[in-house]
Amino acid sequence: xxxxxxxxxxxxxxxxxxxxxxxxxxxxxxxxxxxxxxxxxxxxxxxxxxxxxxxxxxxxxxxxxxxxxxxxxxxxxxxxxxxxxxxxxxxxxxxxxxxxxxxxxxxxxxxxxxxxxxxxxxxxxxxxxxxxxxxxxxxxxxxxxxxxxxxxxxxxxxxxxxxxxxxxxxxxxxxxxxxxxxxxxxxxxxxxxxxxxxxxxxxxxxxxxxxxxxxxxxxxxxxxxxxxxxxxxxxxxxxxxxxxxxxxxxxxxxxxxxxxxxxxxxxxxxxxxxxxxxxxxxxxxxxxxxxxxxxxxxxxxxxxxxxxxxxxxxxxxxxxxxxxxxxxxxxxxxxxxxxxxxxxxxxxxxxxxxxxxxxxxxxxxxxxxxxxxxxxxxxxxxxxxxxxxxxxxxxxxxxxxxxxxxxxxxxxxxxxxxxxxxxxxxxxxxxxxxxxxxxxxxxxxxxxxxxxxxxxxxxxxxxxxxxxxxxxxxxxxxxxxxxxxxxxxxxxxxxxxxxxxxxxxxxxxxxxxxxxxxxxxxxxxxxxxxxxxxxxxxxxxxxxxxxxxxxxxxxxxxxxxxxxxxxxxxxxxxxxxxxxxxxxxxxxxxxxxxxxx
Numbered sequence: 045x046x047x048x049x050x051x052x053x054x055x056x057x058x059x060x061x062x063x064x065x066x067x068x069x070x071x072x073x074x075x076x077x078x079x080x081x082x083x084x085x086x087x088x089x090x091x092x093x094x095x096x097x098x099x100x101x102x103x104x105x106x107x108x109x110x111x112x113x114x115x116x117x118x119x120x121x122x123x124x125x126x127x128x129x130x131x132x133x134x135x136x137x138x139x140x141x142x143x144x145x146x147x148x149x150x151x152x153x154x155x156x157x158x159x160x161x162x163x164x165x166x167x168x169x170x171x172x173x174x175x176x177x178x179x180x181x182x183x184x185x186x187x188x189x190x191x192x193x194x195x196x197x198x199x200x201x202x203x204x205x206x207x208x209x210x211x212x213x214x215x216x217x218x219x220x221x222x223x224x225x226x227x228x229x230x231x232x233x234x235x236x237x238x239x240x241x242x243x244x245x246x247x248x249x250x251x252x253x254x255x256x257x258x259x260x261x262x263x264x265x266x267x268x269x270x271x272x273x274x275x276x277x278x279x280x281x282x283x284x285x286x287x288x289x290x291x292x293x294x295x296x297x298x299x300x301x302x303x304x305x306x307x308x309x310x311x312x313x314x315x316x317x318x319x320x321x322x323x324x325x326x327x328x329x330x331x332x333x334x335x336x337x338x339x340x341x342x343x344x345x346x347x348x349x350x351x352x353x354x355x356x357x358x359x360x361x362x363x364x365x366x367x368x369x370x371x372x373x374x375x376x377x378x379x380x381x382x383x384x385x386x387x388x389x390x391x392x393x394x395x396x397x398x399x400x401x402x403x404x405x406x407x408x409x410x411x412x413x414x415x416x417x418x419x420x421x422x423x424x425x426x427x428x429x430x431x432x433x434x435x436x437x438x439x440x441x442x443x444x445x446x447x448x449x450x451x452x453x454x455x456x457x458x459x460x461x462x463x464x465x466x467x468x469x470x471x472x473x474x475x476x477x478x479x480x481x482x483x484x485x486x487x488x489x490x491x492x493x494x495x496x497x498x499x500x501x502x503x504x505x506x507x508x509x510x511x512x513x514x515x516x517x518x519x520x521x522x523x524x525x526x527x528x529x530x531x532x533x534x535x536x537x538x539x540x541x542x543x544x545x546x547x548x549x550x551x552x553x554x555x556x557x558x559x560x561x562x563x564x565x566x567x568x569x570x571x572x573x574x575x576x577x578x579x580x581x582x583x584x585x586x587x588x589x590x591x592x593x594x595x596x597x598x599x600x601x602x603x604x605x606x607x608x609x610x611x612x613x614x615x616x617x618x619x620x621x622x623x624x625x626x627x628x629x630x631x632x633x634x635x636x637x638x639x640x641x
Contacts, residue, residue, distance in 0.1 A: 176214055220285035221267070221278065222260055231625070240626040247616055248588045256297040262583035264294050265301075269565040270542070270579065272549030302561045304590045309564045311597035312571065316370040317390035319362035320528050321398045323536035324407065326356040326380045327543040330552035331559050334377060357543045357563075358383040361536040361574070363528075368603050371539050371570035375559040379406045391417045398526050400533045402427055403516045422522030425450065426532035428513055435504045442492065442505060449485050453478045457523075457531050467528035474524055482521050489513055539570050568602070577602045585609055 064080065067073050073081070196203040227249055231242045253261050267273040275291035282289050316322070334355050341351045358380045360372040374383045384399065384407075391397065396418035401407035403423050429450050436443045456477045460470040489510045492499050499506040513520065523529040546562065553559040568586075572579035586593065586600055589612060593600050599608040 220282055220287060221263060222282050222287065222289055223285075224287060225257075238626070239624060241622045241624050244619060244621050244623055248584075251588050251591070253297045253301050253587065254293075258301075258587035259580070259584045261297050261301050261587050262580055265298050265565045265583060266569060266580060268294075268298065268550065269546060269562050270569040272545040272547075274550045298565070299561055301587045301590060302564045305564075305586060305593050307594045307597045308586065308600055309567065311601065312370060312567060313372060313387070314390055314392075315364060315368075315601070316360055316362040316372045317387050318393040319364045319370065319397065320395065321363040321400070321530065322384075322387070323361045323400045323530070323533045324358065324380050324384055325402070325533060325536045325540050326358045327540040327547075329355055329357045329375055329543055329547055329559070331355050331375065331554075331556055332552055333555045338377075352377055354379065356380065357540075357559075359536055359539045359543070360387060361539055366603075369535075369571070369574035371567055371574055373543070373563040373566045373570075375553070375563050376556065381406045388417055388419065393417070396420050396526075398422060398522070398529050400424060400522070400530060400536075402533070403512065403519075420522065420526050420529070421519055422526070422529050423516045423519035424531075424533040425453070425520055425523075426534055428509075428520060431508050431512060435508060439498065439505050442496065442498070443509075445488060446485060446509075449481050449488075452481050454531065471524070471527040471529075479521075479524055482524065485513070486517060535574075542566055542570060572602050575602050 064077055067077055068081070191205050191207055194205055196205060227245065229242050229245055231240060233240045248258050251258065256264075264275070264278065267278060268275060275294045278294060279289060279291045338351065338353050338355075342348055342353075345351050355375075355377060356379055357373055357375040358378070360370070360374075360383075362370040362372065364370065372387075374386075378386070380401065384401075388397070394417075398420045400422045401424075429447065432443045432446050432450075436447070453474075456474060457470075460473050465473060493506065493510055493514075499510060501507070518525075523531050543566075546566075553562060565583075568583065569579045572582050582602055582605055585605055589600075592612075598604065
């Protein structure tokens with residue numbers, strides 16, 4: 045029997061347990077047995093109290109000790125006697141399964157195929173207290189002397205209570221998104237010169253945007269441009285909490301903060317222009333001012349077909365050489381080809397840039413640009429797969445092979461990402477494993493156009509799938525030719541949902557200036573999401589220190605702001621405890637003086 049008072053957990057067998065219980069019944073306990081029982085009892089003092097008070101009989105106490113041992117004793121050893129072991133072996137020999145066939149001598153049994161056990165994914169269960177970023181803890185405690193002076197209400201009056209670990213329950217409370225706060229600042233005035241000083245306030249209070257704190261402006265910006273929540277809905281919501289914040293005041297605060305941080309958007313645009321890979325897509329949006337402009341042009345123009353009537357929001361997702369991701373939005377009458385040229389003109393990096401678009405004419409057209417950047421155009425393989433799925437119902441046998449082969453290419457790409465291969469390593473892996481697959485797809489398409497009678501020139505199968513692939517083949521296999529090229533443009537197309545969400549909820553922008561404010565906030569919010577950064581915390585920091593952005597906007601980019609925050613926090617610790625709010629020699633009316641009593 046092994047046991048030590050210094051060890052936290054005991055290690056004894058079931059046989060040793062039975063021996064201790066027998067000795068306990070007979071009253072024949074050694075010093076070691078007493079130490080062992082004392083060590084076990086210390087963890088469950090309620091058993092001792094029950095024994096002293098007479099609430100536990102001998103049998104109940106025995107059961108409690110057994111439960112205690114099985115609950116807190118680890119690495120139990122099962123003792124099997126020799127007699128029992130022999131009996132078990134005899135039983136095993138006598139019992140033979142009837143269905144099993146006896147092996148004939150000289151026969152070789154076939155190898156059993158061992159199926160790979162699938163790793164069980166952890167299902168999301170109840171989240172603990174530490175998971176939530178709780179900002180407030182409400183404690184419910186007894187009175188200070190309650191435990192010491194109160195006896196157990198269920199036992200006799202001689203049984204006292206002792207403290208145990210408190211229970212924690214996480215509850216969610218509904219609060220108003222915008223809550224008014226009254227900041228009372230203490231002031232003092234000099235009797236001689238009339239200088240007025242006040243207590244130092246936090247930097248977020250000092251740099252508030254009008255009557256809104258930076259975290260309120262950040263929250264309103266995310267609600268409006270990140271989630272599509274209009275300002276008038278926010279006004280109606282806060283009215284339920286008896287707080288009146290007109291929608292015009294909300295827009296004024298958001299606009300003012302964005303105008304002061306304009307240098308940050310310019311810096312983000314230059315970083316996107318100098319990236320190694322850029323994905324481009326667009327979505328339709330509504331701007332009332334531009335719509336009126338189009339209607340006036342249509343009324344004057346003789347040839348209405350030459351008037352451009354579209355209003356788009358172009359989305360750029362750029363991957364920089366430092367492995368950072370940037371989302372950029374541009375709204376106006378220019379299509380994605382013209383916005384692409386405007387972005388490339390800002391490029392100063394001499395390295396080639398990989399640009400992925402869809403196969404639309406406006407995206408592929410070459411627009412004259414003053415930039416000397418070398419553009420390597422690629423197309424989205426996912427668009428090709430979607431075209432195949434659209435006709436799968438009518439051409440099941442023809443499309444089955446294409447879908448199967450494309451899935452192999454994506455499987456190879458997932459292998460590269462799981463193993464964190466570099467751009468050149470990923471390109472080399474695809475060249476050795478995916479080039480043959482793509483060549484097989486190309487040969488299959490050419491064979492279908494020549495031999496398959498269902499591949500009519502103007503039919504969906506030939507026009508939407510086969511001819512589409514051959515016409516854009518060199519751009520579809522861009523991931524084989526260029527290191528760092530992606531298979532598809534899904535990451536960019538996902539970011540167009542932000543535009544659609546805004547369009548379906550807030551409906552429209554009134555002016556082109558308002559659309560530029562929306563582009564600014566959408567770019568910052570989605571860039572934070574791409575880099576796993578909390579956009580609310582980031583925007584609050586930028587708005588708080590917006591006056592410092594113009595000096596060096598590079599320090600306030602989403603992937604740099606944490607280091608900048610540490611430096612600014614160190615400087616803020618050196619601030620004096622007071623602030624002078626009036627000039628020396630100011631006139632001091634006698635009625636304003638508070639005389640000490």
